[in-house]
Amino acid sequence: MKIVVAPDSYKGSLTASEAGEAMRKGIQKASLHHEIAVIPMADGGEGSVRCLVDATGGQIFTTTVEDSIGKNIEATFGVLGDGATCVIELAAACGLYVIEKSERNPLVTSTYGFGQLMLAGLQRGYRRFVLCLGGSGTNDGGAGMLQALGVKLLNVNGQSIKRGAIGLADLHAIDTASMDPRIHACDIRIACDVTNPLVGAIGASRVFAPQKGANEAAVELLEVLMNNWAEHLEEISPIQVRYAAGAGAGGGTGAGILALLQGRIKAGSSFIAEISELERHIQGADLVLTGEGKVDSQTAHGKTPSGVALIAQKYGIPTVVIAGTVGTDIENLYTQGVCSVLSLLNRPVSLEEALVDAATMLESTAEAAVRLYSAAKSG
Known part of the structure; x- marks a missing residue:
């Protein structure tokens, strides 16, 4: 056979x-x-970079970034065999298993390190990205990622809010003027392993936050914070991220990418099957x-x-x-x-x-x- x-x-x-x-x-x-x-194979979660790099004869690079609670770690990203496509896993910097179980709290964990990985790719000259969103320990809607890329998230006094979902309680305005201009020249594809929206009964907070350390009260607070985040994103983006399929991937990181980075979602398993x-x-x-x-x-x-x-x-x-x-x-x-x-x-x-x-x-x-x-x- x-x-x-x-x-x-x-x-x-x-x-x-x-x-x-x-x-x-x-x-x-x-x-x-x-x-x-x-x-x-992989589906956009952990192991996706290695899978794609191996399938195409690409390379792995290492850089220093912050993990989801702000500690410096060594994280990897890949470049496909075409020499032009940079592949990054959210889990590499902000994965659930990168930090200790006692440190898991999706109210405070941030995707800042994921944004730093993107900056590392930009610095090397790459403008084509595949972002794999599975396996995260975060639920900040991609806010930290955007902060790393230069987006200013401001409170009512014009000061930067705290990182993590809890900071979104004070969000008053999103200022994209200082976002890294190289982003505007990028082709960004999102490989994700779920189709969940940002909010609602099957949204990021209610389905995945409990796996990341959130109790029942924290889940309900995260739902409120993600709705607040969606309201601000939808004021400056034509994308209605609240219920967009895949916007809830990576603790809502899909929403941030869809709204401000013009990313395009594709099922991770389909994308990797195609490459392989x-x-x-x-x-x-x-x-x-x-x-x-x-x-x-x-x-x-x-x-x-x-x-x-x-x-x-x-x-x-x-x-x-x-x-x-x-x-x-x-x-x-x-x-x-x-x-x-x-x-x-x-x-x-x-x-x-x-x-x-x-x-x-x-x-x-x-x-x-x-x-x-x-x-x-x-x-």
């Missing part, structure tokens, strides 16, 4: 490339005669294996397994998803070409053990999936 292996990373344990190699080993245990194509030529590899395959750390109700809405399965479905090729953990409400995946969702956990283990043994368990699960499919096909 021809089998295409196209996983995302398994957060905290395996990169997409490592996951792909583990799956390859499992398939080879089932049979050495299978033709295997490993295409590491995934569809070409899938054509003529018998089976597709994909996966990520957690599969749940969000997966069918733009995450890697969904994007991979939809491509395979076009050609009538079944997809098996192997997850670190399987959540609830995953039924929509079965309408997208997924024939089975499997957990790689094959015994009771602690989270720490699972992270350490992920490659071995993924290898075993891939072997079992292929053996089962082969038996069913031959029967």
Whole structure:
């Protein structure tokens, strides 16, 4: 058989490339005669830069920026093999896992470091950007990013507001006159793994802020602050960011990019599949294996397994998803070409053990999936 292996990373344990190699080993245990194509994937979240750089023969650069609570860190960004496209992950500077669990508070975390990464790209002469917004620990609507790019966010006294979402409580005016002029010459694409709007029941604050350390009261305050932010953005931008699809990505960073940087949103999984030529590899395959750390109700809405399965479905090729953990409400995946969702956990283990043994368990699960499919096909 021809089998295409196209996983995302398994957060905290395996990169997409490592996951792909583990799956390859499992398939080879089932049979050495299978033709295997490993295409590491991402959806705009963590690992997207590495995935795109590897797929195109690009380069990785390192620079010093601030993390989401203002500490200096070394963060990376990439340039694609075309030598002209700069790829930046919000998670590289402002990721949820960049800071300690005790430091996570989306009322105060800021996207300032993300803006600094963009400045580093501008300084190197790049004017074409792909901004990947998944995996953030922020909920400031991209305000910090804009501050790093020179936008002045002012209170009623004409003074700069504090960084972080909490500062938006004092926002009176947005002054774009001092924004870095090089931005106006840029082509900016947003690769995001969600389609959530900025506000509302499925907006950035209510859906994602609890994962970033917000309690119920903080979530409601963040919702008020994001509405206030949207009101100010919509006064100076023709884009109605409040309910725009994808504006809630990256804790609302999508809204800031749409409104003031003229960014264009594309589903991260689709964009990366296009760059990686995934569809070409899938054509003529018998089976597709994909996966990520957690599969749940969000997966069918733009995450890697969904994007991979939809491509395979076009050609009538079944997809098996192997997850670190399987959540609830995953039924929509079965309408997208997924024939089975499997957990790689094959015994009771602690989270720490699972992270350490992920490659071995993924290898075993891939072997079992292929053996089962082969038996069913031959029967």
